[in-house]
Amino acid sequence: MAIDSLMAKWAQQNQAVFFRFYGWERPTVSLGRFQKEDGLRVPESLDFVRRPSGGRAVLHHSEITYCIAVPKTTVFGRLSVLEFHKIVHGVIKDVLRELGVPAELSNGKRGNTAFCFDASSKYEVVIDGIKIVGSAQFRTQEAIVEHGSIVLRQDNSLLREIFSENVPYIQGLLDLYEIDVEDIKRRMIKRFENLFGISFRIDLRDDMLEEAKKVSHLFDLRRR
Numbered sequence: 001m002a003i004d005s006l007m008a009k010w011a012q013q014n015q016a017v018f019f020r021f022y023g024w025e026r027p028t029v030s031l032g033r034f035q036k037e038d039g040l041r042v043p044e045s046l047d048f049v050r051r052p053s054g055g056r057a058v059l060h061h062s063e064i065t066y067c068i069a070v071p072k073t074t075v076f077g078r079l080s081v082l083e084f085h086k087i088v089h090g091v092i093k094d095v096l097r098e099l100g101v102p103a104e105l106s107n108g109k110r111g112n113t114a115f116c117f118d119a120s121s122k123y124e125v126v127i128d129g130i131k132i133v134g135s136a137q138f139r140t141q142e143a144i145v146e147h148g149s150i151v152l153r154q155d156n157s158l159l160r161e162i163f164s165e166n167v168p169y170i171q172g173l174l175d176l177y178e179i180d181v182e183d184i185k186r187r188m189i190k191r192f193e194n195l196f197g198i199s200f201r202i203d204l205r206d207d208m209l210e211e212a213k214k215v216s217h218l219f220d221l222r223r224r
Helices: 002-014 081-098 156-162 181-196 206-218
Strands: 017-022 028-031 047-050 058-060 063-071 103-105 125-127 133-139 143-151 199-201 220-222
Touching (some): 002 017, 002 063, 002 143, 002 206, 017 181, 081 103, 081 125, 081 133, 081 143, 206 220
Parallel strands (some): 017 199, 028 047
Antiparallel strands (some): 028 058, 047 220, 063 143
């Protein structure tokens, strides 16, 4: 989360679109920037972090997590929240459809729990009505940053332990289709490069990691 928060600054400094993929060593709950912990029962065995973006809580584990940062000096920097959201999710939808998955962009439906994936917001990626991709966005004076999760598998028992028994039974991409995860990443990179022009899959240098460590306390709610 600290690295994602700094990608706005780095994108502006380099005047380049940056993106990255990352994963999770163990299950972790992320809380939206303005979301309260009320009603959540996060087990002590899980890490618990706060995102620099808004939205509802997410259980991260078996997923492709991505982050993209775009300087506001580009034409994309003038887009509204929903317009930018639609572009990024449109890329993911098109990649999945290339691979034979009938992905669509949702018209939006608000959920009833603190859990992000119990219903889809406008322009999020769904398969047969099941939300597969959830994302959130934040903006600085310099850049737009959007990060999100392409869920591969869901742990419904853990979800209900954390959020409530009212969380509907949901599935991830690999619960529904056999698909090459690395192929998804390769195709996303190619499409992002075609869309944004000159862009970089960010190479995190030691100085960047050190800078992120200095602000990581702003996002750690509880670490094992």
